[in-house]
Amino acid sequence: MRRIAILMFISIAILAACGKSEDGSGTGHGGHGTEETNAGHGAEGTHGADDAKTGHQAEEAKTGNGADGKNAGHGNHTERTQSPADEHKVHAVWKLSASSPKPQEELTLTIELRDHEEKAIEQFDINHEKKMHLIVVSEDLSYFDHIHPEYKEAGTFEVTTKLPAAGKYKVIADFIPTGMGSMTQTEWITVAGEAPQQKAMEPESELTKVVNGKEIALNIDHLMAGMDANLSFHIRRADDQTPVSDLEPYLGAVGHVVILSADTEQYLHVHPTDERATGPEANFATSFPKSGVYKIWGQFQHQGEVFVVPFVVEVP
Known part of the structure; x- marks a missing residue:
């Protein structure tokens, strides 16, 4: 009887162990699930890394910091405004030699480029032979000029020009601070006097x-x-x-x-x-x-x- 009792006890123990093994397999699957979840997190982490990389690459493509960064937007042969990462790092202080410029009057425009701590940005990359390209257009885009301010020192550019008639003009400074991407800063200038009637800009069928x-x-x-x-x-x-x-x-x-x-x-x-x-x-x-x-x-x-x-x- 004692031997039978011992055999019955061993059988029960074996059955219990098998039950734990099946539960363990379930837990094991849960463990695999956890591993899969970890793998999933890993995958998400990888996607996150890819997203971060993609975002960085997108930013580089936009700012010109990518493989073609030296060409300032040559990746797609286009220069646009600064990236969100750079937009708060640089701002321009615009100064005019006349507070109310007149048509055809010589006007000196000074552009001081500073960082978020108001320190002068002093280093700029050469972009197509110039450190700054300045685009000047009238509000209705009937007037266009592309000029190049001279770099003085301590983040200061200066140029003298004439605006043809009364009205509003948008000035777009296009430049590359060293270590950043291609970016722009803009300003509106109002020329005193009675502005001529603006011309409607109609698409052309014959180019x-x-x-x-x-x-x-x-x-x-x-x-x-x-x-x-x-x-x-x-x-x-x-x-x-x-x-x-x-x-x-x-x-x-x-x-x-x-x-x-x-x-x-x-x-x-x-x-x-x-x-x-x-x-x-x-x-x-x-x-x-x-x-x-x-x-x-x-x-x-x-x-x-x-x-x-x-x-x-x-x-x-």
């Missing part, structure tokens, strides 16, 4: 213009907001239609393109895909950020003369 004896035709493929768009300028002589194949470098490239939305809020400074081209075609790549009406200025140089050709397009 061909004659400027300085040259016929320039613009072709844009994929004209749609958010899509990569190729801008191709074909340049020939207006009199005999001979292709112009001896364009000269303008600021180190075959040409430059500046694009502004009708409300002046969307700004694109576009560089050519082949900077060493000499014509008759000059190609540029960009992306229009929003739908709406945009004005495009192409800038080229031929026989020592810079000419500007404007086009107005509507982006779906």
